C-alpha cells in the first residue's frame with residue numbers, strides 16, 4: 001500500500017479548498033475517529049494506532065478534511081468508520097490551513113455513534129410533546145456541524161467557550177470571584193441555522209468530552225413553543241414538572257447534558273406568570289450547558305439575557321456563505337448522479353479572485369454563473385437556500401434523471417429570480 005502525504009478528501013463544507021491554502025503550524029490539532037457500530041475496540045488502543053499512523057505516513061494534513069487511506073492498517077481498517085481532521089485549538093479561522101504534523105500536538109477523539117433516533121418526552125396528563133431527548137453522539141446528527149456555514153468564527157467561538165469553561169471548572173475557580181453561567185444564546189432571523197447549530201454543537205461536545213463522562217452525552221430539546229403556547233402558558237405546573245425531569249437526568253448519571261431551548265422568548269415572556277422557581281438556568285450544574293435560540297431578542301427577559309455568557313447574533317448569510325451552501329448542494333447532486341459533469345466548482349476564495357480578475361465570459365464558467373446566482377440570493381436564509389436546488393429541479397427539470405451542470409445552473413438561476421421576488425421566503 002502506498003501512502004501519500006496529501007491524500008486527503010476535503011469534507012463537504014470545504015470541497016474545493018486546495019489551491020489557496022496557507023501553511024501554518026499550531027499546537028493542538030483535533031482528529032475525530034468514529035468507530036464502527038459493532039466495534040468493541042478499546043478507545044486508547046485506537047488512539048495510539050491513529051497517532052502512529054498519522055505520524056508515520058503523513059507529514060501534513062488539511063484542516064476539516066477526511067482521511068481515507070487508513071483502511072489497510074489492520075486495526076484501523078477493521079474498527080474505524082471514518083477519520084476527520086477537525087479544527088486546531090487556538091486558531092481563529094483555520095478552514096483552509098495545512099498543518100505540518102511535526103509542529104502540532106494531536107488530540108485524537110475516538111467515539112461511537114448512538115443509533116437511536118430522538119426519544120419524545122410527553123407530559124402524560126396534558127398529552128403534549130414537551131421535549132425530546134437524544135443520546136449523544138447520535139448517528140442522526142453526524143455531519144451536521146460540517147455542513148453549517150457561517151461568516152464569522154461562530155463555531156470556533158463556541159468551542160473555545162467550552163474549552164475555557166472546562167479549564168475554569170477543572171481549576172476550581174471561585175465562582176464568587178469570576179462567574180460564568182454555562183448559558184449560550186443564539187439569536188437572529190428565522191432559518192439561519194440557530195437550532196441546527198445548537199444540535200451540532202451538542203454533538204461536537206459529546207465527541208470531545210467522551211473521555212470525561214462515563215455515560216456519554218445527552219441533548220434534551222425543550223419544545224417551548226408547544227409548552228408556552230397561549231393555552232399552556234396558563235399551566236406553570238407543566239413547566240415545573242419538565243424542569244424536575246431535567247434535574248433528574250442531570251443528577252442521576254455521570255453524563256454531559258445540553259439543554260436546548262428553542263424560541264426562548266416564549267419561555268421568558270411567560271416566566272413571570274408561570275415559572276416561579278423553575279428558571280431553566282436553575283438547572284445549570286457543572287455537567288450542563290444551556291443552549292437557547294431566539295428570533296427576536298427584544299422580547300427576551302432581560303434577566304435571562306444577562307445570564308447568557310455568549311449572546312451570538314446569527315444573521316442572514318453573506319454572498320460567500322450563499323455560494324458555499326449552494327456549491328455544497330450541487331456537490332451532493334453530483335455525488336448521486338443527478339448532475340453529470342466533469343467540471344469542478346471553485347471554492348469561494350478562488351471564485352472571487354477569478355471574478356475580480358476577469359470581466360467577460362462569466363456566464364459560461366460554472367463557478368462564475370454560481371457567483372452571479374449567489375449575488376441574486378442575498379437576503380435569503382440558509383433554510384431557503386437549501387431548498388432552492390430542489391425547487392429548481394421540480395420546476396424546471398422535472399422529467400430529467402440526469403442533467404448537465406450548465407442546465408442545472410440555468411434552472412437554479414430562474415428559481416433564485418422567482419424566490420427573490422417572492423415575499424414568503426423565510
Ligand SMILES: Nc1ncnc2c1ncn2[C@@H]1O[C@H](COP(=O)(O)OP(=O)(O)OP(=O)(O)O)[C@@H](O)[C@H]1O
Nearest residue numbers: 147148149150190191192193194195196295382383
Ligand atoms: N448557515 C447555514 N449553513 C448551512 N445550512 C443552513 C444555514 N442556515 C440554515 N441552514 C439550513 O436551514 C435549515 C433550518 O435551520 P434551523 O432550523 O437551524 O434555523 P433556525 O435559525 O433555528 O430557524 P428558526 O428560528 O425558524 O427556528 C437547516 O436544515 C439548516 O441546515
